[in-house]
Amino acid sequence: MAEKPRIVIVGAGFGGMKLAELLAKEDVSVTIIDRHNFTLFQPLLYQVSTSMLSTDEIAYPIRAAFRKYPNVELFMAKAQGVDQERKVVLTNHGEVPYDYVVLAAGATTNFFGMKNLEEHCFAMKSLQEALHIRNHVLHMFERAEKHQDDEEMRRRMLTFVIVGGGPTGIEEAGAIVELIGIQKKELHNLDFSEVSVKLIEATPHVLPMMAENLREYAVNVLKKKGVDVMLSTQVVDYDGDNLKLKDGTVIPTRTVIWAAGVKAVPFIANCGGEVDRAGRIIVEENLLAKGSDSLFAIGDCASFCHGTERPLPTVAPVATQGAEVAYRNIMKKIRGDENLESFHYVDHGAMATIGRGEAVVNKTSLNPQLTGFIAWCAWMFVHLARLTSTHTKLTVAIKWGWNLLSGIRLGRIITNIKLGEE
Numbered sequence: 001m002a003e004k005p006r007i008v009i010v011g012a013g014f015g016g017m018k019l020a021e022l023l024a025k026e027d028v029s030v031t032i033i034d035r036h037n038f039t040l041f042q043p044l045l046y047q048v049s050t051s052m053l054s055t056d057e058i059a060y061p062i063r064a065a066f067r068k069y070p071n072v073e074l075f076m077a078k079a080q081g082v083d084q085e086r087k088v089v090l091t092n093h094g095e096v097p098y099d100y101v102v103l104a105a106g107a108t109t110n111f112f113g114m115k116n117l118e119e120h121c122f123a124m125k126s127l128q129e130a131l132h133i134r135n136h137v138l139h140m141f142e143r144a145e146k147h148q149d150d151e152e153m154r155r156r157m158l159t160f161v162i163v164g165g166g167p168t169g170i171e172e173a174g175a176i177v178e179l180i181g182i183q184k185k186e187l188h189n190l191d192f193s194e195v196s197v198k199l200i201e202a203t204p205h206v207l208p209m210m211a212e213n214l215r216e217y218a219v220n221v222l223k224k225k226g227v228d229v230m231l232s233t234q235v236v237d238y239d240g241d242n243l244k245l246k247d248g249t250v251i252p253t254r255t256v257i258w259a260a261g262v263k264a265v266p267f268i269a270n271c272g273g274e275v276d277r278a279g280r281i282i283v284e285e286n287l288l289a290k291g292s293d294s295l296f297a298i299g300d301c302a303s304f305c306h307g308t309e310r311p312l313p314t315v316a317p318v319a320t321q322g323a324e325v326a327y328r329n330i331m332k333k334i335r336g337d338e339n340l341e342s343f344h345y346v347d348h349g350a351m352a353t354i355g356r357g358e359a360v361v362n363k364t365s366l367n368p369q370l371t372g373f374i375a376w377c378a379w380m381f382v383h384l385a386r387l388t389s390t391h392t393k394l395t396v397a398i399k400w401g402w403n404l405l406s407g408i409r410l411g412r413i414i415t416n417i418k419l420g421e422e
């Protein structure tokens, strides 16, 4: 019996999981390479970083998703490159041969070459990074309370800066303000007038993908919640204690969360294809890497620029819609049909929440512009629907509902105390 075609998917994120789900039902052998044993729902990372959700509510074991499909296996390893001549993916645990490979390895934080910022800021692209933020922010409150005789130090510890006015920055700022509201009820010895949250954005606007009125709405809501929104403000340096702005202003702070840019994960540069300025592999309309007949790329690590002014945005629907086209094109190739389908991205609009009960939903051909509580409900239902398992959907829905009614947030657990140092 002839061997089944071997399809290797690098990355079990939005794109990789969708593709594997589609291929699982075919007579092919699928290997998913991922550095983790779970798939991550990145849009809710900010809720882990602010103690709203716990890790297993936004991460799901890859093996559990393919329990019923013996033709899908996980190879847990860090991909390091692709040798297209030999048709193998190179990893830190050996080589994985393929007939077709799909790069779906996503993106990482882009500090635009500013080494000090990279060293001292908090990034929020992985579960570990979100937990790191949670532990650090909670720690800052505990430490500040013990610095009763040092106001300068207290203020530095209680100043939380978020850089980047995209959805991630807005959502993080709104959620930190709420976390502070809860801390206020319990840290009786702290003067909360010393606490401040700043959102810094280099351009004159937040939420670049949204209509002007929604951007203004979001800024007004944040301001009402107490966030200091600093537009047209550029960050140039940070040493872990003082954040420097281009106009010379210095903000003393121990916490800078960087949500200002992404680039492809670095190993994409070792896959033998042409890459763009953000390190993403340039793909043809059919999602094959330029000049290749067996290497596809989808999602955040692919640069798709056909009929669009700029490459498609790094959002989940680009990855999942790309996965569907990659699936059909791989199956065509397996059948010997070289008449491949072109990818046409359909933009269903954008949404961002601004704390409990507040959100903005951008207008599309299908739905109207929404703001406030209705927008938040829409945001909530869309995100619940996209979570992987029924169990998770239920637990998250209960947590959000209970939090809405009671304001309670019990995930404020510091977990990074080393064994032996408790």
Ligand SMILES: Cc1cc2nc3c(=O)[nH]c(=O)nc-3n(C[C@H](O)[C@H](O)[C@H](O)COP(=O)(O)OP(=O)(O)OC[C@H]3O[C@@H](n4cnc5c(N)ncnc54)[C@H](O)[C@@H]3O)c2cc1C
Residues within 6 Å of the ligand: 010, 011, 012, 013, 014, 015, 016, 033, 034, 035, 036, 038, 039, 040, 041, 042, 043, 044, 045, 046, 077, 078, 079, 080, 104, 105, 106, 107, 124, 125, 167, 168, 265, 267, 298, 299, 300, 301, 314, 315, 316, 317, 319, 351
């Ligand atoms: C905080 C945050 C909030 C966001 N909010 C939204 C939102 O509200 N709406 C929206 O549409 N999009 C949002 N996004 C963007 C969205 O999450 C991404 O566009 C989407 O995840 C891209 O999917 P992907 O399949 O390309 O990659 P990913 O989902 O990032 O998956 C990549 C996978 O590759 C794996 N991987 C990476 N490098 C390697 C390696 N070397 N070896 C092995 N495995 C590797 C990773 O572990 C990961 O599992 C958000 C992103 C972040 C970080």
